[in-house]
Amino acid sequence: MAFEFPGDIYETIRASMRDLAAETDYLAGLLPAGGRVLDLGSGAGTTLHALAERGFQGVGVDRSATFTDYAKGRASTAERYVHATFAEFDTDETFDLVTCLFATVNMVDPVELPALLAKVRRLLNPGGRLVLEAAHLLNFVDGFQPAQVTHHVAGDGSVVTRLARISVRPHDAVWRNDETLVVGVSGGPATLHHNFFDQWVVTAPELRNLLAAAGFRVTAEHGSFRSTPATGRGPLIQVAEAVS
Template identity: 30%
Template structure:
């Protein structure tokens, strides 16, 4: 499967770069935050999870450690090579059709904000296609000030600095976002396209895929649990 760089996406820095500009080595270094705890608190113990866009397994690994059974999907073979303890499947998310369903489908990393509307529709259809009856879809949204509180930076206790440098309109409601990660021994940058979605626009997009919001799991509205309509 040949992967082509996605329009408007670019990454720089050491090591392999995925078509959407993600650096494999960078994501292998980034620590995981509270996300696994948020996810685990919303799920029944031992649930079967389909993780869409797993990357190197930053969330896969702590979920496996918490006793969940995870199937990790990513289009990058270099990313999937870092995943341990989970079944791995290489595929673009929007094309995935496994012919099976899961207790939970996980779409994190703000993927629902992809700039391409047709790709977003494909992502959400994949979620709806793979969630079992009575199961749920967990989706991570951008925060309300994601594109406006800029530039901003976070100095991690482990010794690197993450910056969102800019978010510039790129036409048709899409923004071009530029991020930078500075480590003592390396610097990575990523430029990608994202489509801001209001709460109403987000819920409308879910509805088009046959999904409806069950609850907002966090006060900032970033984590959402959805069900089949």
């Protein structure tokens, strides 16, 4: 995995693909007043920063040093960011909510998921919840194109053009995303950034089984952060509680 390009570029791409207000409302509704959040795959800190503005505290973990530094640079006292892989990260702290969003779970080798979910269960306070947002099987099948070009416009007028080549390892159920980001700023030179990442295809039953094996019970499944039904197309958002 790469993801070592500037955090503000990631923010531009993310903003054009996400409804941050709906996402924040959804997560805040699962938290007690002043609750604590652990965000696995925190990226540039977007989710925790928005929750901190509503009075919540959080810790973000991400394997990208560049994104983690960007998140630290704008963090409030309610936010803390750790540069680590999920396997490396550990803490004595506990949390009211653990999140793994934006298909980050698809970037975890399935062999590593049982240990990760067991760790999450240990880090949750009694009554705490886990929110997983996965890309479903049909996201990959319906949306497959070997080459993609997308444009993302920032508030300052700069444009990020994403040129992506998608390849598939069918026997491993892995999608490889190899992309070049062309960033153009009005009146300035363009910059180029290379990025790549792998995504494992997962299905809802597979995730339910993994959660059950780790001692969780799925209490809700949605197709968006506006609580629309999960249909098998679009994201799959699962809310799970530890079984006592």
